[in-house]
Structure formats: C-alpha cells, structure tokens
Amino acid sequence: MKPAILVARAIFPDILTYLSAHFEVESNQDDVVFSPEELMQRLKGKVGALTTSSARISRELLQQLPDLKMVANMAVGYDNFDLAAMTECGVLASNTPDVLNETTADFGWALMMAAARRITESEHWLRDGQWNKWRYDYFLGADLHGSTLGIIGMGRIGQAIARRSTGFNMRVIYHNRSRLSPEQEAYANNAQYASKEEVLRQADHLMLILPYSAASHHTIGAAELAMMKPTATLINLARGGIVDDVALIAALRDKRIAAAGLDVFENEPKFHPDFLSLSNVVLTPHIASASEATRRAMAKCAADNLIAGLSGQTPPNLLKLF
Numbered sequence: 001m002k003p004a005i006l007v008a009r010a011i012f013p014d015i016l017t018y019l020s021a022h023f024e025v026e027s028n029q030d031d032v033v034f035s036p037e038e039l040m041q042r043l044k045g046k047v048g049a050l051t052t053s054s055a056r057i058s059r060e061l062l063q064q065l066p067d068l069k070m071v072a073n074m075a076v077g078y079d080n081f082d083l084a085a086m087t088e089c090g091v092l093a094s095n096t097p098d099v100l101n102e103t104t105a106d107f108g109w110a111l112m113m114a115a116a117r118r119i120t121e122s123e124h125w126l127r128d129g130q131w132n133k134w135r136y137d138y139f140l141g142a143d144l145h146g147s148t149l150g151i152i153g154m155g156r157i158g159q160a161i162a163r164r165s166t167g168f169n170m171r172v173i174y175h176n177r178s179r180l181s182p183e184q185e186a187y188a189n190n191a192q193y194a195s196k197e198e199v200l201r202q203a204d205h206l207m208l209i210l211p212y213s214a215a216s217h218h219t220i221g222a223a224e225l226a227m228m229k230p231t232a233t234l235i236n237l238a239r240g241g242i243v244d245d246v247a248l249i250a251a252l253r254d255k256r257i258a259a260a261g262l263d264v265f266e267n268e269p270k271f272h273p274d275f276l277s278l279s280n281v282v283l284t285p286h287i288a289s290a291s292e293a294t295r296r297a298m299a300k301c302a303a304d305n306l307i308a309g310l311s312g313q314t315p316p317n318l319l320k321l322f
C-alpha cells in the first residue's frame with residue numbers, strides 16, 4: 001500500500017500522475033477551495049498534503065490529524081502555516097522559493113505600469129464607447145522612467161523587481177528587515193537602503209513584496225499613506241493584510257495617492273467592494289506567479305519536496321522555525 005496524500009487544490013494532471021507513482025493520491029480537481037472543515041475531513045488518514053496559500057494549517061487542524069507527516073505549500077509565502085505548531089507536532093513543512101521570482105517580478109512591473117499609466121481605466125472607457133471625444137488631459141499618468149522606485153521587502157523577488165528598473169533609468173530605494181550585501185545592492189540597480197518612512201516619502205512608485213506575519217500586518221495604514229506623495233502609485237504583490245484596505249480605499253478616493261495596483265487583498269478571495277467603485281486602482285485575482293512555466297515549476301517543486309520528506313529525506317525547501 002502506498003502512503004495516502006491529499007492534493008488540496010487543482011494541479012496539472014501530469015504532476016498528479018508523477019505523485020501517483022509514490023502515493024495514493026486524493027485530489028481536488030475542482031476550482032472550489034476546501035472549507036477548513038472539509039480540509040480537515042479530507043486530511044484524515046493522510047500522511048501528506050500539497051496545498052496552496054489558501055489552506056490554513058492551524059494548531060487545531062493538526063491536533064486532529066495524528067497521521068500527518070508533511071505539508072508542501074505550492075507558494076513561496078507560508079503565512080498559512082502555523083510553523084510552531086507544525087514543528088511541535090512533528091509535521092514537516094516546505095515552500096517553493098526561487099522558481100517564481102522572475103515571473104512575479106514581471107507581474108509587479110505589469111501592475112505598476114498599468115496603475116501608473118491608467119491602462120485598465122482607459123480601456124474601460126474605450127470599451128464603453130466613449131472615445132468620440134478627446135482632451136489633452138485625458139488619462140494623464142505618471143512616468144516610470146527617471147522616477148524613484150521604492151521597495152519594501154527586498155528579498156529575492158524584490159531584488160528581481162529592482163533589477164528590471166535599470167532599463168527605465170530609475171533610482172531604487174528600499175527598506176528591508178536587514179540591509180542587503182553590497183553585491184546584492186549592486187545587482188538590484190544599486191538600490192539604496194533607507195528607513196521605511198524615507199521610502200514612503202521619496203517613492204514615486206512603491207512596491208510591497210514582504211512576507212506577511214503578525215509583525216508585518218498593516219505595514220501600510222493611514223499614517224503611512226499620509227507620508228506618500230499625492231502623485232505616487234502603490235503596488236501590493238505580497239499578501240492582503242500588509243495593507244489596511246479600508247485606509248487605502250480612503251486614500252485612493254480622496255486622491256491622497258494617485259493610483260494602486262493590487263494582486264492581493266485582505267480576506268481574499270473576498271475583497272472590499274468599495275475597490276470596485278474606484279477607477280484609480282488596478283485589481284487582479286492573485287495571479288502574479290501565474291505563467292504556465294512558473295506554475296508548473298512550483299507544482300513540480302512542491303511535489304519533489306513532498307516525495308523527499310515522506311521518504312525519509314530532507315525536503316530541499318524544508319521550512320524551519322528561526
């Protein structure tokens with residue numbers, strides 16, 4: 001008998017076949033996310049699981065699952081894991097770092113450019129049949145070239161975003177838990193380390209790509225938004241919860257900042273309905289890593305971690321408590 005695992009979200013069929021060589025696989029090939037209760041029921045008797053960031057692996061869940069040995073997240077972020085509880089319960093955890101850096105950085109730029117140059121807003125206008133008039137000041141946006149890019153969270157994705165700014169002749173300032181090495185700063189378009197407040201004050205375009213935790217909850221709230229330039233754009237590629245969405249809605253509505261591009265939301269897949277009434281925000285449904293090649297690489301990476309961890313080896317991307 002092969003060990004039983006659950007693949008909790010739909011995944012590429014060939015990755016399921018790959019996993020089936022090692023495990024008895026139960027999978028969710030629907031586009032519906034399991035409720036916490038259903039996740040718990042389905043995990044009963046399973047030794048492993050492949051999940052995404054929507055599956056909360058909590059202490060309460062683990063206490064009811066004595067057979068569980070490992071959960072592999074198909075995501076670099078793992079704020080859905082209670083890592084302390086997993087460690088105490090002897091449940092291995094892994095994520096999928098690096099394979100999504102470049103694709104996520106590409107998407108950060110797409111959102112930044114769309115927000116700064118009002119691409120979705122102007123497309124809606126065109127689709128609405130309103131292009132029978134013209135004024136010199138229709139859809140004036142903010143330049144990217146020659147501007148200052150502020151990045152909060154200068155990990156591997158942040159550095160890949162900064163790297164891309166060389167072609168736009170941008171200055172990069174960043175804030176991070178720790179300062180990068182001189183080599184990393186050079187790689188990231190000679191990014192300059194600054195306090196969070198300085199980044200907020202100086203950025204023409206602000207990119208948020210830091211991990212979510214209790215400590216980073218509402219890194220951007222009303223006070224931080226008030227420090228930003230009224231012409232600035234804000235891009236959140238990281239997690240909902242990094243930004244106080246209610247404060248952001250107020251700032252966008254009052255034009256205290258110019259625009260935002262959001263791929264993540266507090267309480268997603270639900271999101272604050274007031275975003276829909278704002279024209280100066282570009283909204284996407286958490287798709288920054290969604291290129292064919294990258295989602296495949298993430299799925300394969302998660303599968304390989306699970307195979308290693310459940311066969312007594314150290315998973316290549318084992319997560320540890322610091």
Ligand code: 8YV
Pocket residue numbers: 051052053054074075076077078100286287288289290
């Ligand atoms: C995933 C992500 O698409 O890697 C992450 O942390 O948020 C995204 O790349 C999402 O979590 C689904 O796995």
